[in-house]
Amino acid sequence: MSKLSDYPQPSVTVDLVIFTIAEDDLKVLLIRRGQEPFKGRWALPGGFVEIDESLERAAARELKEEVGVTNVYLEQLYTFGDPKRDPRGRVISVSYFALVDAERQRIVAASDAADAQWHSVFDAPRLAFDHAKILDYAVWRLRNKIEWTTVGYELLPKKFTLSELQRVYEIILQRPVDKRNFRKKILAQGQIIELNETRGDVAHRPARLYSFRKQ
Amino acid sequence: MSKLSDYPQPSVTVDLVIFTIAEDDLKVLLIRRGQEPFKGRWALPGGFVEIDESLERAAARELKEEVGVTNVYLEQLYTFGDPKRDPRGRVISVSYFALVDAERQRIVAASDAADAQWHSVFDAPRLAFDHAKILDYAVWRLRNKIEWTTVGYELLPKKFTLSELQRVYEIILQRPVDKRNFRKKILAQGQIIELNETRGDVAHRPARLYSFRKQ
DNA sequence: CCAAAAGTGTTTCACTTACACCCATGA
DNA sequence: TCATGGGTGTAAGTGAAACACTTTTGG
Numbered sequence: 001m002s003k004l005s006d007y008p009q010p011s012v013t014v015d016l017v018i019f020t021i022a023e024d025d026l027k028v029l030l031i032r033r034g035q036e037p038f039k040g041r042w043a044l045p046g047g048f049v050e051i052d053e054s055l056e057r058a059a060a061r062e063l064k065e066e067v068g069v070t071n072v073y074l075e076q077l078y079t080f081g082d083p084k085r086d087p088r089g090r091v092i093s094v095s096y097f098a099l100v101d102a103e104r105q106r107i108v109a110a111s112d113a114a115d116a117q118w119h120s121v122f123d124a125p126r127l128a129f130d131h132a133k134i135l136d137y138a139v140w141r142l143r144n145k146i147e148w149t150t151v152g153y154e155l156l157p158k159k160f161t162l163s164e165l166q167r168v169y170e171i172i173l174q175r176p177v178d179k180r181n182f183r184k185k186i187l188a189q190g191q192i193i194e195l196n197e198t199r200g201d202v203a204h205r206p207a208r209l210y211s212f213r214k215q
Numbered sequence: 216m217s218k219l220s221d222y223p224q225p226s227v228t229v230d231l232v233i234f235t236i237a238e239d240d241l242k243v244l245l246i247r248r249g250q251e252p253f254k255g256r257w258a259l260p261g262g263f264v265e266i267d268e269s270l271e272r273a274a275a276r277e278l279k280e281e282v283g284v285t286n287v288y289l290e291q292l293y294t295f296g297d298p299k300r301d302p303r304g305r306v307i308s309v310s311y312f313a314l315v316d317a318e319r320q321r322i323v324a325a326s327d328a329a330d331a332q333w334h335s336v337f338d339a340p341r342l343a344f345d346h347a348k349i350l351d352y353a354v355w356r357l358r359n360k361i362e363w364t365t366v367g368y369e370l371l372p373k374k375f376t377l378s379e380l381q382r383v384y385e386i387i388l389q390r391p392v393d394k395r396n397f398r399k400k401i402l403a404q405g406q407i408i409e410l411n412e413t414r415g416d417v418a419h420r421p422a423r424l425y426s427f428r429k430q
Numbered sequence: 431c432c433a434a435a436a437g438t439g440t441t442t443c444a445c446t447t448a449c450a451c452c453c454a455t456g457a
Numbered sequence: 458t459c460a461t462g463g464g465t466g467t468a469a470g471t472g473a474a475a476c477a478c479t480t481t482t483g484g
Binding site: 376377378394395398399417418419420421422423 | 465466
């Protein structure tokens with residue numbers, strides 16, 4: 001191995017797949033590109049990694065800059081490095097996915113420039129670069145993840161009903177889920193606690209609220 | 216987004232966790248570093264990504280250069296990008312893991328410079344950089360992987376006995392595996408075919424050979 | 431008393447685990 | 458005939474899936 005500078009250095013970006021649940025649908029935040037290449041095309045938010053920040057930190061910074069939220073679920077997905085993926089030159093993209101809950105999502109909506117918008121994941125526009133591939137992969141990972149872990153809670157406000165949680169699963173998996181089996185499975189995980197509150201004033205039996213047990 | 220060159224650019228390397236089974240143990244290929252930093256310390260093989268090659272291709276090239284094998288199982292693991300992980304400067308490492316079967320491994324042994332050696336994964340020396348973390352992660356992934364998929368075959372020669380395959384599982388998982396249940400599970404996967412050959416001339420009933428059904 | 435969603439148990443089926451003996455061969 | 462690893466089946470237990478009715482509330 002020689003000096004670092006002997007080697008031509010690619011640019012490194014992080015690209016974010018930011019998911020939320022809204023309007024009974026799984027949404028991803030997209031940015032309309034203002035310049036070439038792919039001017040006018042929708043793209044995943046992202047940006048260059050600063051020379052002195054970690055990848056995770058770069059992802060968190062982008063999240064804050066572009067969306068205005070902090071402290072959300074963030075996980076590295078995969079690194080895409082095809083030499084031709086960016087026509088401007090060699091750009092390696094480390095992709096992350098983030099889950100933004102319904103509460104924080106309102107902040108995002110407020111900060112929405114005309115060029116940033118939530119789009120249905122299942123009816124997304126054509127994307128710039130190889131971002132369609134990244135999005136597909138993120139959806140695949142999210143689906144696996146909610147089956148084996150408890151990340152689903154990250155998409156809901158602090159207090160939620162089991163029906164709301166079930167709906168999140170149905171939206172992500174795009175298939176109906178059995179109510180009784182779902183409740184059994186979720187409760188058996190021991191990750192959520194029953195609150196002494198209900199979501200009241202509805203024209204039917206009010207639903208009990210639950211909360212995620214942190215850590 | 217501005218011009219690419221406006222941004223200070225990190226170096227990007229690929230680091231390889233190359234596994235094989237030998238001497239009834241899971242081994243990883245390590246290189247003894249000839250220069251600072253970490254001179255004399257063992258490290259994962261790796262190198263810089265060329266400006267016009269994909270990450271996967273860079274990994275395959277390293278594999279060929281350092282180990283002399285091609286066409287082996289190769290999978291991207293994770294990208295490590297802590298700003299301080301390399302004292303020389305900002306180096307982002309895209310890690311891959313590779314599985315080298317017993318046949319090809321002999322080629323490796325032949326090409327072994329004094330500075331490249333197979334080490335037991337479970338009794339590895341202190342590693343340079345953050346390579347211990349990378350190795351741990353690779354072992355974790357390999358363990359998960361063999362439980363859900365059929366990558367185990369990648370560590371064996373084309374023809375193998377079920378006992379040999381079982382031993383691979385036991386070595387990787389570091390726990391005994393029930394013979395009858397193992398055989399049931401493997402055969403049920405429908406991925407291997409029974410050959411009309413046995414491993415003969417042993418002082419006991421000869422074992423039937425099997426072969427992996429490609430694709 | 432009606433409409434609407436909340437809440438609740440049991441049976442079936444598939445899959446995993448535990449477990450012990452006979453078989454084929456070379457020496 | 459002995460030593461050695463190869464090869465085989467069954468029963469019990471665990472977890473997933475299917476499935477329908479009663480409860481609570483507001484209007």
